[in-house]
Amino acid sequence: MMTIGFLKRLAVLAILWAGLPSLSVRAEPLDYYLVDGVTYDQTVLKPSAVFGHDIGDQPIRHDLMVSYLRQLAAASPRMSVETIGYSHEKRPILFLVVTHPDNHARIDDIRTQHLLRTDPSTAEQASGDLPVVTWINYGVHGAEASGMDAAVPALYHLAAAQGTEIERTLRESVILITAIFNPDGHSRRAGWVTSYGSNVIITDPGSEIHNRVWPGGRTNHYWFDLNRQWLLQTQPESQAWLKAWHKWKPQVSADFHEMGPESTYYFHPGVPTRKNPRIPAEARELLVDIADYHAGFMDAEKKLYFTEEAFDNYYIGKGSTYPQVNGGVGILFEAGAQMGIARESDQGLKTYANNIRVHFRTSLTTIEGARAMRPRLHAYQARFFASVPDLARDDRETAYVVAAPEDPTRLAKFAEFLDRHDIRVYSLDRDVRADGRTFGAGGLIVPLNQPQYRLIKAMFERRTEFPDRIFYDVSGWTLPLAYGLDYAALRGRIGVPLDTPAPTRPPRADMPDRAPYAYILRWSDYYAPRAVNRLLSAGVLVRTALNPITVETTAGPTAFERGAIIVSLDRQTVSEEAIYSLMTEIAEEDGLTVHMATSGRTPTPGSDLGGRNSVRDLHAPHPLIVVGDGFSAYDAGEIWHLLDKRMEIGVTLVRQSRLKSVDWNRYSHLILPGGRAAKLPKDIEKSVTRWIRGGGTLIAQRQSAVWAAKTLFAPEKKADKDGKKTETPVRLTYADKGQNDAEHIIGGAVFESRLDMSHPLGFGIVRPLLASNKNTVQPLPVPKDPYGQVAVYSDAPLLSGYASDRRVGEIKGTPMLTAERVGDGAVILFADNPNFRATYLGTEKLFLNAIFFSTAFDRARTAEDAGAEHQH
Structure with a gap:
């Protein structure tokens, strides 16, 4: 029976369908995007002349966008363009500097004078009359294409607009635009939409054009979320843009995204209580004031929007939060997603063209707001860095010392990581005592009294208490722990010279002689x-x-x-x-x-x-990674990246739906990433267990590890229907639902486990305490083999981030890593993701041990084994 609500929606859709020609779900002409009342230079190259279609007609191919932007910049005295890096698939990442021609003539001097504010010793000497530096991120998530295509009308406007207003804006601004952040993901999304594109625009949400095939276009080639890479810096795209960012240290950074298709439009500030404590309160005040410029445009057009809800500024590795621990202001923009060209929704017909237009116009309100607030932004940035000496003086900690004598490469990688963040790090030339331990020569020392004081503290500190339990991303990311390094805070006088910058490349090994034996x-x-x-x-x-x-x-x-x-x-x-x-x-x-x-x-x-x-x-590994629906693309991509990119080990990727046709004899390892529905199809479970018993190794992590332990190898249990207690329902206040729901989650925290270093899966690790990223709550079962608990969570496992006392109590003492022999093969289960975001180099070693040493350990001997041996 049809409900009244259904009939109303049907009536609305009927009106929409009937009015499609007048509502226009085709591409819009360039004038649709541009600003009313502004005169444009008609000699400036128009986008359609290069693309062969109007903006919004289809996703713009990356190669055509690159061609257009290069031609536009070459012809405009307001612009310069350079290629700052390449994606994994060798697509260029363009960086454009837009300002008045007079400023271009002295651009190096402007940058030098601007950077005076970012050094405590010169912060107060910088001129207050310099242009404001505004940075705009377009396209960090490839599936959110309106955030990429908005770069085109924005740059056209900046090149072609005429009049006193644009002249003033360009004189008082240096606008930095990266187009585009994620060319590989963008190309994957564009290919999908183009492949399913129709001559008649299909607005039905059920059409394939509005959906995606796993893994979608959000991520880069190895399925990394690049908006988590501002901090972690493991991917070439993020390494390219961060170098450009620190070259300028912008005062305002705008980051353009898409969210759920039923949402309206969002811009910062975010939820007030979800701000990283290393971000000054004044940064939020600036965000509140610059938001008035976006709201002014949205109100004038009677558009729906929201702020201070859902999104936060806690994890410092996102594009809208990283600037705020670096002396700037970061603004997140989110439009309701459009995978196709136009789509029906409960709020009416939504078009790709409209998303592009709104992102373009809020790009302009960002530029205008930054220009209008220029004196305040100059003063704030100067105060941010000028305050560092006082902060460092009041801090009991004066430096961090870091060591990994067993692995100079990992130490050099950490020094390189710090250098990417413009952090000064030095080599120790003598022993240093810190926290009751001796750190030898060859280690690293990171002094706190330097411009990046707040960022260093945010990277090294361990924080487990939070005023708000809801996290948009991880709650703990202590980087030395992630890298598997030994580190401690130095208190009091540093006492060693800081005159030798730490090498950011591993020391060269001597060429070997021929071995006698x-x-x-x-x-x-x-x-x-x-x-x-x-x-x-x-x-x-x-x-x-x-x-x-x-x-x-x-x-x-x-x-x-x-x-x-x-x-x-x-x-x-x-x-x-x-x-x-x-x-x-x-x-x-x-x-x-x-x-x-x-x-x-x-x-x-x-x-x-x-x-x-x-x-x-040892034997050459031939691993197979299961991918596809049910499995996390992030988890799978991190494994693929580790084996293929870092270790140059060939990997076969097979979709779950194709596993039935696999020739198992080709593979040494079957790897199951985590994921909400990570498991093998029922019809291949028996063939997989036979393959394991015949010598194969199953490696599973997170949810797939729990599934494997309970499904493939757990003894059958009869349901116990007796003795069940019926709990009395508890009445809760709905206003508390968000915090109550979050109370017993684990907010991407860092957990400690104790490793059995004598086990082959512990080889190469010289300290028994390991840190791993934990974001699931189900503990692994204890294996039958008494030697099978390779790593076990410690009695106080929470090192950094949020986890409730209840979850900590449930997890402590349970296995983080188990390994058992099954026939001639092995089953190795990780409760956590050992390769999380390619940053946890300590537990990454455990995963590689699972690849190379998976059959280098023996199962526990039983009485039957002893009897059989005695008979021989």
Whole structure:
């Protein structure tokens, strides 16, 4: 039976459909986007002359956008353009500087004078009459295409508009525009919409054009969310734009997005209580005032919008929040999403063209608001940095010291990461005592009394108390923990010279000599897995030591931890000359020190290089990652990126729907990423368990690990219907629903687990306490094998971020990582995502161990095993 509400909606849609020609769901002419009353120079190149279609007719192809913007900038005295980087798929990222021609003539001097404000020693010397620096982000999420295409009318307007108003704006502004942030994701989305495009515009929300195929266009090539990369800096796109951002240190940054299709329009400020404590209160006041300019435009056009709701400024790694811990103001804009060209909604017909137009016009209100507030923004930025000496003086902590003597590459990566954020980091030239521990020469020291004081504190501190429990993103991201580094705060006088900047590249390894007997590598080196895969792929026999060993080398007796890689010259099918050539590649390209053993006999009892039980053969991995609906594209992309991009290990990606046709004999590892519905199809469960028992390894993480433990290998349990208690319903106030719902979630927190470093999955890690990112609440079951709990959450596991006392109590003491042998194969389960955002290099090592050492451990022996052995 049809309801009254249904009939009303049907009537509305009937009116819409009947009026489609007058409502126009085709492309709009250029005049539709431009500002009434403004005269435009008609000689300026129009977008349709390059695109072959009007704006909003279809997503603009990236190559055509690049061509248009380059031609526009080349012809305009108001613009300059450069390519600041390339995406994974080698698409260029353009950076445009827009200002008055007189300013272009002295642009380097303007930038130099502007940057005086960003140094505490010169902040108050900067001129207050300089142009305001405004940065606009277009297209960080590829699926949110109106945020990319809005760059075109914006830049056309800035090139072609005439009159005293635009002249004043250009004289008093330097406008920095990056187009586009995520060209690979944008191209994926554009291809989808174009492929399903019709001559007659289809507004039906059920059409494929308005939906997406996994993983969609939001992410980059490796399925990373680039709007989380302002802080983490693991992707080439974010590395390119952050370098440009710090080159200028803008005062206002605008970030354009799309949200749910049934939403109206949003702009900052966000929820008042969800602000990172390192952001000054004055930043929010500036956001509130600049919002008046956006509201003025929206009100004049009678458009619906909202502010101070849903979105926050807590995680500092987003495009609208990162600027606010760097002396600027960040503004988030969100339009109701449009995957296709026009779409029916409960609020009427929504068009792609309208989203582009509104984003373009709020780009202009951002530019105008920044220009009008120029004296206030100048003064705020100067105060932000001038206050650093006082903040540092009042802080009990004076510096952070960081060490990873077992892995100089990982330490250099961390120094490079800090350098990208314009943070000064130095090498320790002598021992330093901090927090009761000694940090040796070769470590890093990061002084707090420097311009990036607030950002350093936000990166290094551990925060577990929060006034608001709702988080739009992660609540904890302590970076030294993520990198798996040993670190501590130094209190009091620093006492060591700060005159040697830390190297941001790993030290070069010496070229090896030819080994008399064998070559030995340390597994603790970051790129050891890449080196081992290089050897195994070439057909070299590679073995690993299960115990610590001391080896006689050309440099004398040398001690190695568990996991040492042994390449003997015996039993090889590859020539000694080819092996030596590979070792020189490993030293040069992977940065590993290659040790030359002179004898197979070691002074270590029971651990000779040819040992039967103390040494295991390794085999070349051939992993398969399950992707597609149900699995998280983020999780899958992080695994793919680690293996393919960082470790150069070939990976097969297979959609869940195609698994039935897989030849399992081709693969050594089956990897299940996490995801809300991450599991294998019912009809292949038996074939997968047979494959595992035959020697394959299943690696699963987060939800898929819980599913595997409960479904594939858990004993059947009979339902117990007795003794159930009926709880009395509790009455709660609806106004408290948001906070109550969030109370027992885990807000992307950092948890600590204790690692069994003697287990092969712990090889290469020299400190037993590990940090991992946790955002799920279901604990892993305890394995039957008493040796199977490789890593267990500590008794006080919450290191940083939000988790309720109840969740902490449920999780402490449960496994973070389990490993069991099943037949000739293995099942390895991670409660967390060990490769979270390509930043957790400590737990990343555990994942790589699961690839290379998945069968290097034995199952627990039972009484039956002992009896069978006795019979032999």
